[in-house]
Amino acid sequence: MFYYILVGILALLAGVAIGFFIARKYMMNYLQKNPPINENMLRVMMMQMGQKPSQKKINQMMKAMNNQMK
Structure with a gap:
């Protein structure tokens, strides 16, 4: 039972970290291709x-x- 909770928390943290880096990379590429000014x-x-x-x-x-x- 304890392992299910631990795996769930670790999966959630990994998902947040991976999502952050993917979103950051996407925005950097977008701003390079479409400068704001x-x-x-x-x-x-x-x-x-x-x-x-x-x-x-x-x-x-x-x-x-x-x-x-x-």
Whole structure:
């Protein structure tokens, strides 16, 4: 009787751990393929803040954001 409870608890813990790592891997891949912000969105945000975005500045900000994601 005790072994059934022990096996059940161990199976539950293993399932939670495996599920966590699978979900984490899925989200990392999703965010790499679909970044939350792109160049057009960055350009619009800079224009809304009153800055005139140059391509060089946008490239620098995108590179910094991509480095931060890694």
